[in-house]
Amino acid sequence: MGNKIHPKSVRLGYIQDWESKWFSLRDMPALIGEDYKIRQLVRERFRLAAVSWVGIERAGSYLHVHIHTARPGVVIGKRGADIEAIKKQIEAMTKRTTVISPKEIKEPELDARLVAEAIAMQLERRIAHRRAVKRAIERTMAAGALGIKVEVKGRVGGAEIARREWMREGRVPLHTFSADIDYGQIEANTTSGTIGVKVWIYRKQFFSRTPKELIQQAKEEGVEIAAVAAPLAAQAAAVPAAAQPPAAAPAPEVKPEP
Known part of the structure; x- marks a missing residue:
């Protein structure tokens, strides 16, 4: 079932962390809906800022929003005007004191969401899907990834019948929980219809080897x-003696009979 489950869901709390960090028994449904609205607002306002994901932290009456983007200058705006405007919008929505922190993504080629977004933008500009996918795979592998898989589904190339095509290079071990696999998906709105783009990137292996x-x-x-x-x-040598296997007992001495 490794190819039918979200790769991040089985790794949460193990090698990956949650995007929302707060706890509330009474207001959980309302806060989950609030998180969704905040993320939608950020993505719509900074559509050209290459936003990968939005982290949200709550503590009392304070709200901290982390915007992980490949272009932090676009998020901040001229003299911080854009980030101040969205801060006021979020405070009006949540009635909480809000702090917004843009965080730069150093290697956007290893971020599955940004890679999928780049492929979708090329498909919308009518670039051949195979060319767009191959170019993305080459850049990701050159950035140091251990493997990548890209899948496009829909009326690919303007075909009459929708189909699914995928390409892979390297390894993408979905069943290995210690494998750091990033997953991202996005929709490309082309003239022939909507095309879904999914990307899996195997970035590194956690834990020591033998x-x-x-x-x-x-x-x-x-x-x-x-x-x-x-x-x-x-x-x-640092392993305590109790953890080491006991030494074998000496063999009993056998004396010949007279």
Whole structure:
């Protein structure tokens, strides 16, 4: 079922974090709806700012909104005019003291939402879908991704019958929970209809590997084995005696009968 579930949902609290950070038993439905309206407002106002996701934190009467974008200058505006305007809108909507913090995305090529948005914009400009997808895959892999999968679905290329096409390069292990996989989806409004774009990016692997894998990597990179083996030996020596397996008992001495 790895290809039928949202890749982020099974990794929340494990290697990925929630976009909304607050807790309320009584007002939870209203606050969830409020979060949705805030995110919609941010995306509509900063449509050209390459906004990936919006984090929301609540504490008492305070509201903190983190806008993760590849173009923070567009969000801030001239002398902070744009960010001040949306701050007033959010405060009028929520009746809370609001703080807005734009955060720059250093590597937009490794953000699935931004990659899907770039592909959708090219499809709307009538660029061939295969060319747009291949270009996005090349840029993502060049940025250091371990794998990427892109799927487009709809009247691709203006075809009469809708179909689904996908391309993949590298590995995208959806069943491996320690694999940091980013997922993003968006719709492209073309002249022939709506085309859905989905992107999976395998960015890195969490947690340490086995000593055998570390030594193999050192050999491939030309690193001396002693430089790798010394930390492993120190780590093994730090294990308490109770955690180590007991020593084997000596074999009983057998005396020959007279």
